[in-house]
Amino acid sequence: MSSKSTRVPRRDLLKAAGLAAGVVGLGGVAEAFPTKPTNRGGMRAGEKTRVLRIAHLTDMHVQPELEAERWFGDCLRHVQELEDKPDIIFQGGDAIMDGLGVGVPRARLQWDLFKKIMRSSCSLPVEHCIGNHDVWGWNQQKSGATGRENLYGKAWAMEALDLKERYRSFDKAGWHFIVLDSTMNAAEKIYTARLDQEQFAWLQQDLERTDKETPILIMSHIPIISASAYFDEENEKTGVWMVPDKWMHIDARRIKNLLGKYKNIKVCISGHIHLVDRVDYNGISYLCNGAVCGNWWKGPYQEYPPGYAVINLYADGSFDHEYKAYGWQGTGG
Numbered sequence: 001m002s003s004k005s006t007r008v009p010r011r012d013l014l015k016a017a018g019l020a021a022g023v024v025g026l027g028g029v030a031e032a033f034p035t036k037p038t039n040r041g042g043m044r045a046g047e048k049t050r051v052l053r054i055a056h057l058t059d060m061h062v063q064p065e066l067e068a069e070r071w072f073g074d075c076l077r078h079v080q081e082l083e084d085k086p087d088i089i090f091q092g093g094d095a096i097m098d099g100l101g102v103g104v105p106r107a108r109l110q111w112d113l114f115k116k117i118m119r120s121s122c123s124l125p126v127e128h129c130i131g132n133h134d135v136w137g138w139n140q141q142k143s144g145a146t147g148r149e150n151l152y153g154k155a156w157a158m159e160a161l162d163l164k165e166r167y168r169s170f171d172k173a174g175w176h177f178i179v180l181d182s183t184m185n186a187a188e189k190i191y192t193a194r195l196d197q198e199q200f201a202w203l204q205q206d207l208e209r210t211d212k213e214t215p216i217l218i219m220s221h222i223p224i225i226s227a228s229a230y231f232d233e234e235n236e237k238t239g240v241w242m243v244p245d246k247w248m249h250i251d252a253r254r255i256k257n258l259l260g261k262y263k264n265i266k267v268c269i270s271g272h273i274h275l276v277d278r279v280d281y282n283g284i285s286y287l288c289n290g291a292v293c294g295n296w297w298k299g300p301y302q303e304y305p306p307g308y309a310v311i312n313l314y315a316d317g318s319f320d321h322e323y324k325a326y327g328w329q330g331t332g333g
């Protein structure tokens with residue numbers, strides 16, 4: 001998402017939140033209002049066995065301005081200094097402020113900064129996902145790109161994040177993990193959120209060949225299903241609930257139909273909206289996990305401060321999660 005597209009007057013938001021509360025559970029901010037009791041330690045005798053603790057950091061939007069470098073570093077330190085330290089970071093995409101509409105020097109500056117902070121402040125293993133703002137040059141008018149450059153599109157992000165594929169899956173700690181690529185080129189609209197045919201066919205095969213007893217977590221940058229994607233003031237003007245195809249997967253129906261066939265899919269995690277919510281649908285929990293940059297480094301975004309989610313995965317296929325603020329309230333601006 002971009003910051004301009006989602007400015008919603010607070011009173012409207014509260015109304016919308018009240019409306020939505022009966023349908024879906026909205027997630028909470030760590031210390032302020034927890035979503036669920038967390039299972040700290042998680043491995044006490046007689047309890048289920050925790051097999052992996054993930055810190056899901058999404059929407060860093062790293063840039064030289066607004067102290068983003070300092071605070072992203074602080075966020076990484078906060079993760080690693082937790083009393084119950086996560087095993088791994090899942091980087092949910094939008095690592096940099098924007099690559100879509102900037103020239104080579106600005107894109108390079110942002111990626112260099114992101115890599116520098118990761119090198120200096122992160123000693124945990126990281127699994128990366130590509131966000132829409134990580135794509136270089138698709139807004140050719142603004143970026144000046146022709147489309148023929150070696151680093152055009154997702155190539156730059158894949159090189160910077162050391163990714164061989166734009167989507168992939170892997171096994172770890174008795175779980176199966178799928179990382180999707182949500183961002184598809186859409187001519188003058190720049191991008192839309194959906195899976196291309198090749199990726200959808202791969203996803204079908206990947207789910208089919210995964211042991212049916214193995215629990216699955218899916219990470220995408222853009223949510224497949226999200227409650228907070230509905231918080232747009234246009235809805236109240238038009239009287240029609242509308243969610244742009246840039247905010248939430250436009251192929252959500254096709255994806256949920258596929259996912260619904262596999263009872264071992266437990267949780268789908270995303271970012272992009274910069275808000276925190278949880279939708280439980282047909283046996284799968286869809287978590288939208290806020291943003292490290294909050295309101296694009298200008299403070300909290302609507303109800304949610306800059307933060308990240310911690311997700312505990314258990315051997316029996318269950319999970320729990322909480323959203324943690326790491327202390328930054330923004331410099332204004």
Ligand SMILES: [Zn+2]
Nearest residue numbers: 001094132272
């Ligand atoms: Zn995004």
